[in-house]
Amino acid sequence: MEPKPRMLxxxxxVTTLLFLTAVGMVFFYAPLEAIxxxxxxxxxxxxxxxxxxxxxxxxxxxxxxxxxxxNDRKWDIVGLAAIEISFxxxxxxxxxxxxxxRGSWGTWWTWDPRLTTAAICELVYAAYxxxxxxxEDPDRRARFGAVYAILSFISVPLTFISIRxxxxxxxxxxxxxxxxxxxxxxxxxMLQTFMFSLLTFSIIFIDLLWHRIRLGxxxxxxxxxxxxxxx
Amino acid sequence: xxxxxxxxxxxxxGLKTVLRGMDFSVEPGExxxxxxxxxxxxxxxxxxxxxxxxxxxxxxxxxxxSLPNQAAAxxxxxxxxxxxxxxxxxxxxxxxxxxxxxxxxxALAEKRISDVLExxxxxxxxxxxxxxxxxxxxxRLAIGRAVLHDPEVMLFDEPHTGLDQDACLxxxxxxxxxxxxxxxxxxxxxxxxxxxxxxSRFDVLSRGVIAASVQRSQxxxxxxxxxxxxxxxxx
Amino acid sequence: MESLPQAxxxxxxxxxxxxxxxxxxxxxxxxxxxxxxxLRSRELLSAMLVFALLVILIFNFALELxxxxxxxxxxxxxxxxxxxxxxxxxxxxxxxxxxxxxxDGLLLAPVDRTAxxxxxxxxxxxxxxxxxxxxxPVYSVLYSVNLFNPGLLLxxxxxxxxxxxxxxxxxxxxxxxxxxxxLLPVLLFPLIIPxxxxxxxxxxxxxxxxxVADIRxxxxxxxxxxxxxxxxxxxxxxxxxxx
Numbered sequence: 204m205e206p207k208p209r210m211l212x213x214x215x216x217v218t219t220l221l222f223l224t225a226v227g228m229v230f231f232y233a234p235l236e237a238i239x240x241x242x243x244x245x246x247x248x249x250x251x252x253x254x255x256x257x258x259x260x261x262x263x264x265x266x267x268x269x270x271x272x273x274n275d276r277k278w279d280i281v282g283l284a285a286i287e288i289s290f291x292x293x294x295x296x297x298x299x300x301x302x303x304x305r306g307s308w309g310t311w312w313t314w315d316p317r318l319t320t321a322a323i324c325e326l327v328y329a330a331y332x333x334x335x336x337x338x339e340d341p342d343r344r345a346r347f348g349a350v351y352a353i354l355s356f357i358s359v360p361l362t363f364i365s366i367r368x369x370x371x372x373x374x375x376x377x378x379x380x381x382x383x384x385x386x387x388x389x390x391x392x393m394l395q396t397f398m399f400s401l402l403t404f405s406i407i408f409i410d411l412l413w414h415r416i417r418l419g420x421x422x423x424x425x426x427x428x429x430x431x432x433x434x
Numbered sequence: 435x436x437x438x439x440x441x442x443x444x445x446x447x448g449l450k451t452v453l454r455g456m457d458f459s460v461e462p463g464e465x466x467x468x469x470x471x472x473x474x475x476x477x478x479x480x481x482x483x484x485x486x487x488x489x490x491x492x493x494x495x496x497x498x499x500s501l502p503n504q505a506a507a508x509x510x511x512x513x514x515x516x517x518x519x520x521x522x523x524x525x526x527x528x529x530x531x532x533x534x535x536x537x538x539x540x541a542l543a544e545k546r547i548s549d550v551l552e553x554x555x556x557x558x559x560x561x562x563x564x565x566x567x568x569x570x571x572x573x574r575l576a577i578g579r580a581v582l583h584d585p586e587v588m589l590f591d592e593p594h595t596g597l598d599q600d601a602c603l604x605x606x607x608x609x610x611x612x613x614x615x616x617x618x619x620x621x622x623x624x625x626x627x628x629x630x631x632x633x634s635r636f637d638v639l640s641r642g643v644i645a646a647s648v649q650r651s652q653x654x655x656x657x658x659x660x661x662x663x664x665x666x667x668x669x
Numbered sequence: 670m671e672s673l674p675q676a677x678x679x680x681x682x683x684x685x686x687x688x689x690x691x692x693x694x695x696x697x698x699x700x701x702x703x704x705x706x707x708l709r710s711r712e713l714l715s716a717m718l719v720f721a722l723l724v725i726l727i728f729n730f731a732l733e734l735x736x737x738x739x740x741x742x743x744x745x746x747x748x749x750x751x752x753x754x755x756x757x758x759x760x761x762x763x764x765x766x767x768x769x770x771x772x773d774g775l776l777l778a779p780v781d782r783t784a785x786x787x788x789x790x791x792x793x794x795x796x797x798x799x800x801x802x803x804x805x806p807v808y809s810v811l812y813s814v815n816l817f818n819p820g821l822l823l824x825x826x827x828x829x830x831x832x833x834x835x836x837x838x839x840x841x842x843x844x845x846x847x848x849x850x851x852l853l854p855v856l857l858f859p860l861i862i863p864x865x866x867x868x869x870x871x872x873x874x875x876x877x878x879x880x881v882a883d884i885r886x887x888x889x890x891x892x893x894x895x896x897x898x899x900x901x902x903x904x905x906x907x908x909x910x911x912x
Contacts, residue, residue, distance in 0.1 A: 271908050327859045334856060337846035341448025347842050350905050354860060357901060361863040361894055368886050369866055427449045486776055487912040509779035518770030524706035536698035537778035539691055
């Protein structure tokens with residue numbers, strides 16, 4: 204079992220620093236938003252989380268295509284890692300979105316396209332995990348996982364568009380116009396905080412992904428050793 | 435030219451290796467009985483030969499066409515009988531054959547279907563649903579399905595499974611008259627008695643490779659069992 | 670690649686087994702087989718039909734389907750019904766192949782894998798359309814709603830195509846897992862949400878006599894969905910059935 208590579212150790216430190224800075228920026232650097240108050244600060248992390256969630260999904264779909272073409276196990280590990288992490292990020296996005304909705308409009312949920320699509324993505328991931336769980340053969344598990352990741356990744360934009368059109372014809376009842384997205388002006392400081400959050404979370408994603416891929420490889424090695432001792 | 439050539443075949447399922455660099459070749463017209471205990475990899479090997487499964491590493495070629503790249507050409511020349519009949523229960527015997535005749539693009543299909551039904555002794559039951567057939571009859575119809583397109587190579591995966599003594603004898607007759615004549619055959623079995631009279635060569639698959647091979651002419655029928663046991667013990 | 674035709678009167682295979690002719694022949698053979706088997710046993714259709722009618726009946730008690738709300742709710746009720754009854758059909762259709770190892774029989778045939786997909790998918794579509802063709806008049810009669818609207822029928826056709834295109838793909842995966850039937854709705858429903866939304870909105874639009882220009886986006890969405898997923902199915906099916 205090889206020790207943690209130096210790059211990864213450095214990345215861990217960088218990630219932690221970035222995160223602390225981002226938190227600091229959100230609470231102290233960014234100005235207080237006039238209408239929504241403190242609750243608005245959720246916005247910075249909420250969008251970053253959702254963005255990273257989508258990134259994870261895309262990585263999984265690409266890893267899926269790569270696995271089908273190259274038949275190399277490492278792509279399966281990447282795909283699974285990306286979806287696991289994306290699952291958590293979307294969950295955080297949904298929860299922070301819910302908090303924001305509660306703080307701004309008094310409801311725990313708005314059926315706005317982005318939040319709804321995120322929820323659907325979570326269900327897709329749950330289905331993905333259930334699919335993998337029901338297959339014994341590792342090759343088939345990887346293949347089916349890859350196929351489902353690709354199929355679901357294609358359906359998500361279509362889902363988003365369909366909910367979008369749905370919304371424009373039937374506007375949201377709760378919260379009025381503000382519910383359908385960020386409707387406040389962003390001052391330069393806000394923008395900076397926002398972009399920095401995006402960057403931070405992207406780095407967090409890469410860091411976690413790397414760790415998870417390592418974990419997957421170690422699991423494989425362990426399994427190989429176990430099989431060797433059995434025979 | 436060899437009908438079947440297998441070189442250094444490796445098959446892995448995830449991290450588990452089932453076939454470890456097998457070498458195997460069959461001359462045209464040979465009948466090879468592939469023996470081995472349960473779990474040795476006989477079914478896996480046959481699935482690779484029948485193009486249902488891909489080799490992880492190694493070369494496989496049948497009738498001059500290589501797998502998996504030229505799989506379609508190989509399939510046309512293969513007839514496969516496994517222990518599952520591969521038949522539709524809700525269709526009649528002749529409807530089943532008609533379906534496969536279409537899938538294999540068999541010429542003069544109706545006549546061929548009638549002939550095949552005669553050959554396997556199921557002509558009187560041609561309009562009956564396969565659901566109502568006994569296991570022995572289903573296997574005979576399965577052989578009919580397999581020879582419908584007149585393949586050069588026949589693969590059998592433990593075809594006697596689940597048959598009683600009478601059904602076995604009937605199956606053997608059909609095998610001798612219909613399936614085997616003029617074709618190259620590989621038949622797996624874990625029961626030596628089943629193949630002792632049919633095969634011209636006996637190979638033993640053990641621990642993922644061919645552990646031993648002996649021609650019928652080189653060995654007394656009575657010694658076959660001893661030979662088989664000894665091979666397994668040594669492996 | 671084999672592409673030279675051989676003598677027609679020789680016993681055995683003739684012509685190309687990889688060409689378009691054989692593709693179409695295989696697809697039709699599979700469709701005929703499914704229809705013939707179903708005609709005999711009638712298991713699939715009766716299960717789907719009874720289920721669909723029961724669901725409609727339950728909706729009568731679960732929702733207030735009085736005259737006023739009826740037009741806005743009809744499309745939703747119908748599509749929920751079709752979506753659930755559809756999974757029965759998809760499962761049964763694939764289970765028939767898994768039974769007695771017939772899927773291997775299909776895979777052994779010297780024909781392009783996607784022919785199997787198209788054969789099964791079109792078969793599934795036909796069964797779904799049959800069920801819809803019976804459910805629609807029944808609903809019409811029970812709730813005095815006129816459902817013989819060409820626009821509505823178009824939407825139902827397009828929606829069914831999308832549903833079946835993805836459903837056949839996923840059921841061929843689900844049937845190879847340990848959990849089998851149970852897994853299909855879980856896999857399928859998140860992916861067909863665009864179909865459901867577009868179909869319900871489009872159907873409601875036609876039922877309420879909304880201006881066609883407003884319904885256009887939904888029809889376009891259905892078309893795009895259908896085209897994309899049929900194309901993707903083409904590319905991906907091989908990986909689902911090969912080992």
